[in-house]
Amino acid sequence: MDDKNYSLYGLPVAIVLAYVPHVVKGAIITKSLGKYNNVNPRSQLEKVQSRMTKASYEMAKRADAAHHNGLEIFPIFAGAVLAGNFAGLPNSTLNxxxxxxxTARFFYNFVYIKNSNSIVAGLRSLIWMVSIVSCFGLYLEAAKGKL
Incomplete structure (x- = not known):
């Protein structure tokens, strides 16, 4: 692999990964009901619960939760990437x-949406931990680089 800095490209990729579960939720609702209400989409899931199978509803709820988690963790990742770039860390470290x-966020989304038991939920938590530890690692590397 070359030694270019790809870390800033990770920011839009992380945004896309945060929104993939939202699209999945919409697809589940559309498949279940034959349409998607774009007039008031944020309250749609609760309104259509009685017209969906329990499995579809639960999967849509997990997709929604994965979407929100992606939005919540994005600023942490963005700050870490920016701190690492500001500190002048080696491109290989940033990358x-x-x-x-x-990678952890990709698998997090998949595991969260497909989750069906407590073992898989534990795996999801472990994957989340990998993603947050990678951010903390980048912050620590940046701090060391500026000391």
Whole structure:
């Protein structure tokens, strides 16, 4: 791999990863009901619960939760990437931490949406931990680089 800095490209990728579960939720609702209400989409899931199968409703709820979690963790990741770039960390370090975060978020979404039991939920939590630790690692590397 070349030594270019790809970490800033990770920011829009992280945003896309945060919105993939939202699209999945919309697809589940549309598949269940044959349409999607774009007039008031935020309250739609609760309104249509009685017309969906329990499995579809639960999966849509998990997709919604994964979407919100992606939005919640994005500023932490963005701050870490920006701190690392500001500190002048080596590109390989920036790329490594960014790749770990983005890979973890991809698997987090998949596992969260497909989750069906407490073992899988534990795996989801472990994957979340990998993503947050990658951010903390980047912050720590940035702090060391500026000392």
């Amino acid at each position: 490594k931490y960014s790749a770990v975060f983005l």
